[in-house]
Amino acid sequence: MASYRITLLAGDGIGPEITAIAVKLLERVAQQFNFQLDFDHQPVGGDAIEKFGEPLPASTLAACKASDAVLLAAIGAPKYDNLPRQQRPESGLLALRAGLDLFANLRPVAIVPALIDASSLRPEVISGVDLLVVRELTGGIYFGQPKGRVQLENGEERGFNTMTYSSSEVDRIAKVAFDLARQRRGVLCSVDKANVLDVSQLWRDRVNEMAGAYPDVNLSHMYVDNAAMQLVRQPRQFDVLLTSNLFGDILSDEAAMLTGSIGMLPSASLGSSGPGLFEPVHGSAPDIAGQDLANPLAMVLSAAMMLRIGLKQDAAALALENAVSAVLEQGFRTGDLMADGCTKLACSAMGEELLRALA
Numbered sequence: 396m397a398s399y400r401i402t403l404l405a406g407d408g409i410g411p412e413i414t415a416i417a418v419k420l421l422e423r424v425a426q427q428f429n430f431q432l433d434f435d436h437q438p439v440g441g442d443a444i445e446k447f448g449e450p451l452p453a454s455t456l457a458a459c460k461a462s463d464a465v466l467l468a469a470i471g472a473p474k475y476d477n478l479p480r481q482q483r484p485e486s487g488l489l490a491l492r493a494g495l496d497l498f499a500n501l502r503p504v505a506i507v508p509a510l511i512d513a514s515s516l517r518p519e520v521i522s523g524v525d526l527l528v529v530r531e532l533t534g535g536i537y538f539g540q541p542k543g544r545v546q547l548e549n550g551e552e553r554g555f556n557t558m559t560y561s562s563s564e565v566d567r568i569a570k571v572a573f574d575l576a577r578q579r580r581g582v583l584c585s586v587d588k589a590n591v592l593d594v595s596q597l598w599r600d601r602v603n604e605m606a607g608a609y610p611d612v613n614l615s616h617m618y619v620d621n622a623a624m625q626l627v628r629q630p631r632q633f634d635v636l637l638t639s640n641l642f643g644d645i646l647s648d649e650a651a652m653l654t655g656s657i658g659m660l661p662s663a664s665l666g667s668s669g670p671g672l673f674e675p676v677h678g679s680a681p682d683i684a685g686q687d688l689a690n691p692l693a694m695v696l697s698a699a700m701m702l703r704i705g706l707k708q709d710a711a712a713l714a715l716e717n718a719v720s721a722v723l724e725q726g727f728r729t730g731d732l733m734a735d736g737c738t739k740l741a742c743s744a745m746g747e748e749l750l751r752a753l754a
């Protein structure tokens with residue numbers, strides 16, 4: 396029987412609540428599809444700060460590296476917001492992505508038919524939307540040097556970060572996007588700010604150069620401000636959206652609302668070798684943490700991505716995705732998606748319904 400070692404990073408806020416559900420569902424599909432999952436819980440973010448005094452202990456990173464796949468819920472809490480930057484939960488997540496060399500973050504945005512009325516946009520705008528954000532994840536302004544804060548002679552303080560990309564960093568993420576576009580509808584839109592930023596002009600030049608090797612992919616470029624507008628104007632025009640770390644972070648939260656809730660969007664963070672990290676797009680939702688209110692579906696769909704991409708257990712992945720569609724078709728909703736005629740469920744009760752749907 397195939398056996399896989401999974402590192403679980405429950406993290407902070409709603410993280411432990413949604414992780415508990417994902418684990419139960421993964422155990423069930425493993426049983427149903429005849430493979431074994433060995434879970435290893437490790438601390439990250441605020442949880443690790445409490446236990447080890449740092450957001451990414453060496454033991455957590457080592458466990459992740461030694462596993463077949465990593466499933467992360469979310470990190471962050473307001474109580475850490477005034478710590479020095481390197482000691483904050485978010486720095487732990489960035490260090491984890493860098494430590495595993497996970498340069499490609501895939502964020503699929505597909506409309507579940509049962510949620511066609513759940514978006515803040517009209518059904519005719521979002522119907523049929525099926526796009527994939529390919530976000531560069533280990534470069535750009537989140538990692539660029541120099542950065543910091545300095546005191547100026549005139550008494551002012553200045554804060555600064557640097558957005559950098561090298562040609563090889565652009566090439567490797569562009570290749571991921573071109574390859575995925577080829578497997579999908581063959582339409583790739585690269586999003587940048589090349590009208591203003593040198594780093595974006597380099598990005599655009601490299602993407603254009605790569606296009607020669609992909610004559611079957613229809614490549615276009617769009618400035619990020621326009622892309623933000625087009626995503627809510629006519630989202631069906633997009634197939635694969637290729638973009639940088641910062642722009643992808645922002646655009647994917649915006650795109651989440653096409654599906655009805657940020658609580659619906661999963662992601663996969665991948666490198667060229669080694670284990671992938673599978674993580675919902677949302678954060679730790681401190682405003683609803685510990686209240687059994689969270690939507691666990693983004694986490695469950697991230698677990699499905701882990702099964703498909705990380706473990707090549709396609710049938711089990713599909714079973715999880717079908718369970719998500721089934722509970723939504725039955726009208727079960729957590730508070731973020733609640734609508735007239737639906738049944739409102741707590742996070743844990745949604746987990747029970749998902750288990751029932753799998754049975």
Ligand SMILES: NC(=O)C1=CN([C@@H]2O[C@H](COP(=O)(O)OP(=O)(O)OC[C@H]3O[C@@H](n4cnc5c(N)ncnc54)[C@H](O)[C@@H]3O)[C@@H](O)[C@H]2O)C=CC1
Nearest residue numbers: 469470471472657658677678679680681682683689690731
């Ligand atoms: N990957 C990660 O671990 C991420 C961590 N963060 C961290 O999370 C903390 C909170 O950040 P925010 O900007 O508030 O973003 P957030 O995504 O945690 O929350 C934004 C809003 O969406 C709601 N929400 C998020 N996930 C939900 C879910 N599964 N079900 C129902 N509602 C949900 C929240 O209640 C909140 O109103 C911060 O410390 C931030 O740094 C933020 C984004 C990603």
Ligand SMILES: CC(C)CC(=O)C(=O)O
Nearest residue numbers: 485486488489644676678
């Ligand atoms: C919390 C940040 C480190 C990242 C983030 O918002 C994201 O990856 O979506």
Ligand SMILES: [Mg+2]
Nearest residue numbers: 644645648676
């Ligand atoms: Mg984000």
